[in-house]
Amino acid sequence: MKTFELDPRLEADTFPLCDLPLCSALMMNDARYPWVVLVPKVASVSEVFELNQDDQAQLWREAAALGATMKEAFHADKINIATLGNVVSQLHIHVVARYQDDASWPAPVWGNGTPKPYDLTRQGERRAQLLAQIEGLTL
Known part of the structure; x- marks a missing residue:
């Protein structure tokens, strides 16, 4: 049986936040948006329908x-929740806070503009903000 391993491209583009019941929560290294990537901790899955029904619901x-x-x-104007997987086939879901005045609005964030990596101070602040929100979730 294969074990779960995070795709190296996701690992290179994100910072770890925490583990949820099903997913690893990762913060995308793009300071333009509050952006979390959820990766189910299930080996060799590239599509939602490959998960069992309980895992799909979770x-x-x-x-x-x-x-x-x-x-x-x-205080986002819109939340984008999407799976693409055209570049990284490992199943992952993007959860992105969007604003009408953000760098890409109204277009999608993927492939739009140049990502702005966090500096170490801001990365720590955003990570703390996201962790505070995640800790309060009822899952």
């Missing part, structure tokens, strides 16, 4: 709860 609970708390905490 994945949606985690994404929806995180999206709701991020919208409130960051």
Whole structure:
């Protein structure tokens, strides 16, 4: 049986936040947006329908709860929740807080503009903000 391993591209583009019941929560290294990537800790899965029904439901609970708390905490105009997987096939869900005046609005964040990596101070502040929100989730 294969064990779960995070795709090296996700590992290179994110900072670890915490583990949820199903997913690893990762903060995307792009200071333009509050942006979390959820990766189910299930080996060799690239599509939502490859998860069993319980895990599919848990994945949606985690994404929806995180999206709701991020919208409130960051006063977002919109939350984008999406799976793409065209570059990284490992199943992962992006949860992104969006604003009508952000760098990409109204276009999607993926492939739009140049990511702005966090400096160490801001990365720590945003990570603490996100962790505070995640710790309050009921999953």
